[in-house]
Amino acid sequence: MLSKHVWFAPMIVAAVLGSAPAHAETVRVTIDKLMFSPAVVKAKVGDTIEWVNNDILAHTATVKGDWDVVIPPKKSATLVVKKAGEFAYYCRFHPNMQAKLDVTN
Amino acid sequence: MFAKFSAALAAVCLLGTPAFAQSAKLTDPQIAHIAYTAGVIDVTAAKQALSKSKNKEVIAFAKDMVRDHEAVNKQALGLVKKLKVTPEDNDTSRALTKQAADKQKELAKLSGAAYDKAYVANEVAFHKTVDNALEKQLIPSSSNAELKSLLETGLKIFEGHLQHAEHTLADLK
Numbered sequence: 001m002l003s004k005h006v007w008f009a010p011m012i013v014a015a016v017l018g019s020a021p022a023h024a025e026t027v028r029v030t031i032d033k034l035m036f037s038p039a040v041v042k043a044k045v046g047d048t049i050e051w052v053n054n055d056i057l058a059h060t061a062t063v064k065g066d067w068d069v070v071i072p073p074k075k076s077a078t079l080v081v082k083k084a085g086e087f088a089y090y091c092r093f094h095p096n097m098q099a100k101l102d103v104t105n
Numbered sequence: 106m107f108a109k110f111s112a113a114l115a116a117v118c119l120l121g122t123p124a125f126a127q128s129a130k131l132t133d134p135q136i137a138h139i140a141y142t143a144g145v146i147d148v149t150a151a152k153q154a155l156s157k158s159k160n161k162e163v164i165a166f167a168k169d170m171v172r173d174h175e176a177v178n179k180q181a182l183g184l185v186k187k188l189k190v191t192p193e194d195n196d197t198s199r200a201l202t203k204q205a206a207d208k209q210k211e212l213a214k215l216s217g218a219a220y221d222k223a224y225v226a227n228e229v230a231f232h233k234t235v236d237n238a239l240e241k242q243l244i245p246s247s248s249n250a251e252l253k254s255l256l257e258t259g260l261k262i263f264e265g266h267l268q269h270a271e272h273t274l275a276d277l278k
Binding site: 033034056057058073091092093094095096097 | 169172173176177179180258261262264265266268269272
């Protein structure tokens, strides 16, 4: 009977998944008409944030006193997040552009 | 007739500057010309700052103005060409240009910290004026959807510049 052999399958799957190394992800934020989308993103320490700028203007993703990423027009720029925290960031050139990054361990 | 007069008066009070006092509805070619002119004015003011200022932040701000307005105007020219709209000179553009030229002469007499503060303070005032005009007059009066969309993005950019100017001014005090 199938059910007799299948009961341990979920245990094996869980064991395999549990022991697999965590892969660093790339979290993408798009900029369109002076808006960061999504406005709030979550990431883990070690992940890469990639900002894709669809505007004709240069923008930045800046945390005062901390990181500052310049994103040229029609280009992308990345940042590897190295510490956990809630980061409210904005564009230095257009401070009305605001967004948030939640980084957990 | 009385309604038209009081509407025009309200428009002048709302917009707060003689340049945007036109009571007749603006056409798309005129609106395109005004938007383009506002950009050119800011680039010209920034170039004066680049030649006069020794302050790193003011220089960075001026470079941002040149870069942004040249990019937006390039996009605006592309759009009007595509729409086969010829920007049309008008009283508002002329008034804006004259006001800017007068301010330029005033600023030319200043130097050092006095110049820096005056330039950035004027940038705050100028961006407030243009934001107001875009919101209350240019965007509502525009007919073509693509032009309207460009102006709406332009408003976001100008609002951003206003905040950038305010931050820069705060750092100069």
